[in-house]
Amino acid sequence: MFGTLASRELETARLSRDLGLSCGGFEDLGMRMEGENMVPHRGEGEGEQVTETEPFQQTQRFVVGYALTSKKKKSFLQPKLETLARRKGIYFVAIDLNRPLSEQGPFDVVLHKLLGKEWQDIIEDYQQNHPEVTVLDPPGEIQRIHNRQSMLQGLADLNLSDCSGSIFVPKQMVVLKDSASSADKVVEAGLKFPLVAKPLWIDGTAKSHQLFLAYDRFSLAELDPPIVLQEFVNHGGVLFKVFVVGDTIKVVRRLSLPNISNCEKGKVDGVFKFPRVSSAAASADNAELDPSVAELPPKPFLEALVKELRSLLGLRLFNIDMIREHGSNNVFYVIDINYFPGYAKMPDYEQVFVDFFHNMAQDKRRCK
Numbered sequence: 571m572f573g574t575l576a577s578r579e580l581e582t583a584r585l586s587r588d589l590g591l592s593c594g595g596f597e598d599l600g601m602r603m604e605g606e607n608m609v610p611h612r613g614e615g616e617g618e619q620v621t622e623t624e625p626f627q628q629t630q631r632f633v634v635g636y637a638l639t640s641k642k643k644k645s646f647l648q649p650k651l652e653t654l655a656r657r658k659g660i661y662f663v664a665i666d667l668n669r670p671l672s673e674q675g676p677f678d679v680v681l682h683k684l685l686g687k688e689w690q691d692i693i694e695d696y697q698q699n700h701p702e703v704t705v706l707d708p709p710g711e712i713q714r715i716h717n718r719q720s721m722l723q724g725l726a727d728l729n730l731s732d733c734s735g736s737i738f739v740p741k742q743m744v745v746l747k748d749s750a751s752s753a754d755k756v757v758e759a760g761l762k763f764p765l766v767a768k769p770l771w772i773d774g775t776a777k778s779h780q781l782f783l784a785y786d787r788f789s790l791a792e793l794d795p796p797i798v799l800q801e802f803v804n805h806g807g808v809l810f811k812v813f814v815v816g817d818t819i820k821v822v823r824r825l826s827l828p829n830i831s832n833c834e835k836g837k838v839d840g841v842f843k844f845p846r847v848s849s850a851a852a853s854a855d856n857a858e859l860d861p862s863v864a865e866l867p868p869k870p871f872l873e874a875l876v877k878e879l880r881s882l883l884g885l886r887l888f889n890i891d892m893i894r895e896h897g898s899n900n901v902f903y904v905i906d907i908n909y910f911p912g913y914a915k916m917p918d919y920e921q922v923f924v925d926f927f928h929n930m931a932q933d934k935r936r937c938k
């Protein structure tokens with residue numbers, strides 16, 4: 571699609587230069603900031619040993635069966651989490667994918683993040699036959715956010731109980747085929763360049779996270795549908811990752827793409843490959859940034875937003891990527907939602923999850 575490898579690298583280099591980034595991500599920006607209301611970032615307590623000092627008093631076990639890829643298991647199920655959980659009588663047990671699920675357990679919770687229709691059918695069938703088990707989360711709802719169009723549907727219509735901020739999604743349209751002829755539709759729909767082109771489906775591959783920036787209508791022909799074309803929103807180079815675990819919300823700041831000036835919009839044309847942003851982005855906690863850009867979203871606003879999102883999405887374990895429109899008074903855009911994200915990057919995630927499961931266990935016992 572973009573010619574030879576060499577020309578592709580050149581494109582990446584051009585994008586990097588134009589956007590002021592290093593090809594490897596954002597590490598080279600070299601900005602530092604001390605924020606007063608920062609959430610401590612990962613690293614605090616890292617490597618910290620949790621030892622079994624308290625006598626183990628638990629009589630009832632709460633069993634969390636998990637079906638995770640080995641990568642997810644490694645990042646999420648760290649020794650500190652397992653130790654803290656065990657103290658509360660919470661045990662993590664691997665689900666054997668080679669055996670029928672109903673022959674395993676009994677489980678109180680099934681925690682899963684596996685792709686594919688086959689797994690979706692297994693887990694739906696299991697939930698029907700075992701309504702007493704909490705499946706985190708329903709596969710149909712997870713599937714909805716694997717499509718970048720349905721992912722953001724309904725968000726702009728949320729009725730928030732807090733007015734300290736407002737929420738939007740960037741104007742976007744889907745191109746299913748023939749991106750060359752989409753140019754007229756883009757203009758008709760009133761979308762303004764530059765546009766971020768994102769693969770429509772998120773399927774766990776690196777390709778589904780490879781984004782492009784298209785500066786002009788002619789460059790659209792170079793893109794591979796199915797894609798979503800989304801207006802680029804200037805946000806001062808800072809992104810907020812809002813992690814949700816049930817009722818708990820934690821926010822971390824990440825460095826993101828810098829603003830694109832009007833002058834640049836007028837001068838530049840073509841399509842540019844994004845560097846791998848989501849995985850490579852650095853924490854913004856120590857960067858020297860304009861406080862109006864770096865200030866965290868107001869807490870009551872986030873609480874109201876997440877409350878609505880939990881019910882709209884029907885999910886309990888997710889995160890949202892949110893940006894503040896540059897120069898605005900807390901006008902936010904949600905640009906991405908992920909199911910069961912990399913929680914190891916969320917401050918204090920071990921304790922948050924232990925509390926989450928512990929509360930579930932208590933609710934279950936009360937019901938009984």
Ligand SMILES: Nc1ncnc2c1ncn2[C@@H]1O[C@H](COP(=O)(O)OP(=O)(O)O)[C@@H](O)[C@H]1O
Pocket residue numbers: 740766768778779780781800801802803804809825826827847848891905906
């Ligand atoms: N509409 C947009 N406006 C400005 N920046 C964006 C927009 N969409 C994405 N980005 C930038 O690209 C990054 C990756 O986009 P995202 O939609 O989160 O895809 P991914 O699935 O790769 O995480 C974001 O973290 C942000 O830096």
Ligand SMILES: [Mg+2]
Pocket residue numbers: 848891906
């Ligand atoms: Mg993202």
